[in-house]
Amino acid sequence: MTKQTNRRYSDRHPGLSRHHISRLAFLLAGLLIAVSSVSLLFVGYVASHASDEQAIRNEKRLFENTLHDRMRLIVREQVTVARWDAAVTNIVLNFDYEFVREHVGSLWTDHRHNRTFLIAGDDQILAETFQDYTHITKRHLDETPELKPIVAQARTLYEKNRVRVPGGFSYRSLQGLDTAEYAALGFVTIDGKPALVGAMPIIPDQETVRLPKGPPTILLSAKFIDDAFIEDINSQLSFKEMAFVASFQTEAGAPGHQITDVADNPLGSFRWVSDTRADTIWPTVIPVILLLSVSLAVLAFGIAWRIGKLTSSLHASERQNRYLALHDTLSGLANRLQFNRVLASSVKELPDKTFAVIHCDLDKFKAVNDTFGHAAGDAVIKTVAERMTQAVGRGGLVARVGGDEFVIIMRSITDRAGLRELANTLITSISEPMPLPDGEETNIGLSIGIALAPDEGVDGESLVAAADAALYYSKENGRGRMVFASDLPTLELSEAKSVQSGGGYQAAS
Template sequence: MKKNLLSAERLHRLPSQGRLVRLVAVFSTVLIVISVLSLLLVGQIASNEADDLAAQTEKRLFHNALRDRQRLMARDLLVVARWDDAVQGVAIEPDNDFISDDFVGSLWWDSGYSRSFIIDAEGQQIASSREDRVDFTKRKLDPADDLAIITRRAVEAYMRYRIAVEGGFSQRVMKTSEIGNISVYSFSVIDGEPAIVSATAIVPHDEALLPDGPPPIAVVAKQIDEELIRDLNSQLAFDNLAFSEDATGVVPVQSASGKVLGSFSWTGTTPGTRIWDVVVPVVLFLTTFLALAGFLIMRHVAKLSAALSESQQQVRDAALHDPLSGLANRLKFDHALAVAAEKASKEPFAVIAGDLDRFKAVNDVHGHAAGDQVIRTVAARLRELVGENGLVGRVGGDEFVILVTGFSDRHRLMLLATQILTSVSMPMVLEEGALVDVGISLGIAVAPACGNTAEVIMAAADHTLLASKEQGRGRALFHEDMPQELRTVAA
C-alpha cells in the first residue's frame, strides 16, 4: 500500500516538476527575449542619437565654414568698394582705365577673384571681368536674372545704412563684425557653373560723396570648383566633400532667384556603427549563458553607454577644434573670449588677430598640400610661443587669433608679438624639399581699455589688424596706437 502511495506521489510529482522546468524555461526564454529586445532597443536609440548628433554637428560646421568664406569675399570686396577713388572713377566720372587697372586689377591680383561685375545706378551692367581682362560692353540686366536680384538687395542694404551729409550721401561706418549688414551673399550660375556671389555698394571712405539715388554695385563671384571645395575642407576634413547638380545632397544650394543649383554632400561619420559592434556580441553571449544574463546586461549596457559617451565626446571635440591645425576653432575661441570679457574689469587680457602674409603665393606655386603644411607649422609655432598664457585659434584660411590671459601689459605683449613675427617668418622646408617663408601681420587689442564686450574687443583687434596690414604688413600694431578717430570707428 505504501509502495503504491509512494508510486502515486511520484507520478503526481512528475508533472509538477515538468511544469517547473517549463516555467523555468519560459521564464528564461522571456528573460532572454526581454534582455535582447531591450538591448537592441537601447542600441538602436543610442546608434540613432550618435549618428544624428554627428550629422547635425557636421552641418553646423559646414555652414560655419561657408559663412567664413562669404565673409572673406565681402571683406576683400569692401577693400576696393569703400574707396573715395572708386566713387570718383566708377560712380561720378566712370574711368575705364581706373576700373581696369585699379579696381578690377586689385580684385584679381590681390584677392584672386577671376570674375567681377560693376552694375551702375540704373541697374545696367557696365563692366565685367575675367581675371584682369575687362569687357566694358553695357548690358541691361533682366529683372529676373540672379545678378539683378543680388544688385537690388545690395542697393536696399546701402539705402538702409546710408547717411545724408552736406553736399550728398555717404554710408555709416560699420564694424568688421557687421560687414554682413551691408554686403549681400548668394549663389548664381556664372559662365554656366554654380558660383558663390558677394555684392556691395561702392561708397565713400572719407571725403567723396554720392548723389541721391542708387549707388553703383560691385559684384565678385567664386565658382564652386575643386579649389573652393579644398579650401572649405581645409577647415572641415570631411570625407568625400563634393558639390553636384543633384539637389538631394546634405546641403542644397539655391540661386538668388530661387532655382536649385545643386547641393554639397559628403560621407558623414557614423559613430553608431561602433555601438553595434558592442551590442551584437552581447546578444549572442546572453542567449548562451542565461545564468549570467543580468550581469552581462549590466556590464555591456555600461560598455554601450561608454561607447556613446566616447562618440559624443569625439563629436564635441570635432566641433571645438580646427581639424587641420588642431587649434581652437571659432566656436571654442568665441566662447573663451566671452568668458574673459565678463571678467575683464578684474582680469584684463588681450586679443591678438593675425593674418599670414604671402600665403597665397605658397598655395599658387607649391599647391594646397604645401599650404596645409605651412598652416600646421605656423600653428605649432604659435602654440609653443603662447603656451599656458592663453588660447590660440584658427578662424579662417590663413587667419589666426590669440586670447592672451596670462598677462596684459604692453611690454610683455610686445615681446610676444615680436617673438611671433620672428618665429613665423623663419623659413620652412616643405615635404617636397622646397624652402618657403611667410610673414604675419598682427593687431593687438587690450581689454577692457578697448571695450567690455566680446564683439567690441574682437572688432577692435580685427580693425587694428587691417590697419597693420595697410601700414606695410609684417608688423604688430596696438589698438591704442591708432589715431583716435579710427579707434572710435573700431569701438
C-alpha cells in the same frame, strides 16, 4: 498490497511535479532569454539610430556655421575696396579705368574672387573681372538677369543706411552692424555655375567725399562652388567625400545641406559621408545575443557590458563632436566659433580686464602651396600653430580663422611695449625656416595688426575691424611687420606728408 500501491503512487507524484517545474523553468529561462535578446536588439537599434541622427545634426550645424563664416569673409574682403574714399572718387564720381583694374582686380589676386562686377545706379555694368582679367565694359544688367535680385537687395540696404550730409550723402558707420545689415549675401548662378555672392555699395570711409543723389554703384563679387571652394571649406571640416551636386533631393536624415538662390530657386546640395555612423554596433551586439542561450548569468553580464560600452561610445562621440565644433581640425587651434565665444566673454569683462586682439596673416604662404603642394602647406600651418602657441603661452588664445589667417586674444599682456615684444617674437619665430615633409625647407613671413580693448572698441565687431585695418596697413606697407590700430591715423598722416614733400616713407613698428 494496498500499502505498497499507495507508496508507489506517492513516489510517482513528486516525479511528475519536478518534471513539470523543470519544463516551466526551461520555458521561463527561454522566455527570459528571448525577451532579453529582443530588448537588446531594440536598444541597439534605438541607440545606433539616435547616434546617427545626432552625429548628422552636429555635422550639419558645423557645416552651416562654416558656410556662414565664408559668407561673412567674402564681404570683409570686399570692404577693402568698397568702403574707401578713393573708391568713391575713382569709381562713383569719376570712373578711372586704371584704378578699377588695379583695385577691383585685387579681389582675385588677393582673395580669389572668381567674378567681380561694378554696377552703376542706372543698371549699367561698368566693369567685370574674369579671375585675373578685368574687362571694362558698358552693358545693361538685363543681360545678366540672375544678378538683379541681389543687386536690388544691396540697394535696399543702401537706402536704409544712407545719411544726408552737407554737399550730398554719406553712409552710417559699419561698426556694430551685422554683415547682413549692409551687404546682400546669397547664392546665384553665374556663367551657368552656382556661386557664393556678396554685394555692397561703394561708400566712403573717411568722409572726405560725398555720395551723389540716386542709386548707388554696387560692387558684387562671387566665388564659384567648385572643387577649390569645396577644398577650402572642407579644410576646416575634414568631412569625408564632400561634394556639391546639382540635385536638390536628399534622402531624409542623410548628411547634406541644400541651397537656393536669392529668388528661392533650388541650386543644389552639398553632400558628404558621415564619419560618426553607429553601424559598427551591430557586429558586436550579435555575438552577445548568441551568448544569451548559454546561461542567464552570461546574458546579464553581456547586457550590462554592452550598455556600458554603448554609453561610452555615445559620450566619446559627443566629446568628439564638441571638440570638432570648437577646434580647427588641421592645426588643432581654436576655430572661429571658439574665438567668437572667448571674444564675447572678454568684452563682457571690460573695462575691469583689458585685452588685445592680434590679427596675423602669413606672408608668401600661397607660394608654398603653388611650389610644394598642399601637403607642404598643411605642414607649414601646423608648424605655425606650434610656434604661435609656444610664443603666446597660457596667457592668450590662438585661433585659426582662415587658410593662413590667425587671431590671438591676449589677456596677460596688454601694454604696448609687451605686445610689441610679443609681436616681434611671433614675426621672428615664423620667419625661421619651415621644415617640409620631403626634408626641404621654406621661408614665409608674418604681418600683424593689433587692437587694444577698450581703446579701439568695446565690442567684438569694432575690435576685430580695428585689428583688420591695422593688419591691412601692415600688409600694404612692407609686410613682415606689426602695426597698432591706434597708430593708423598718425601713420597715414605721416605718409601723406612724406608724399607731399617727395620723400620716402618708413612706417614705425
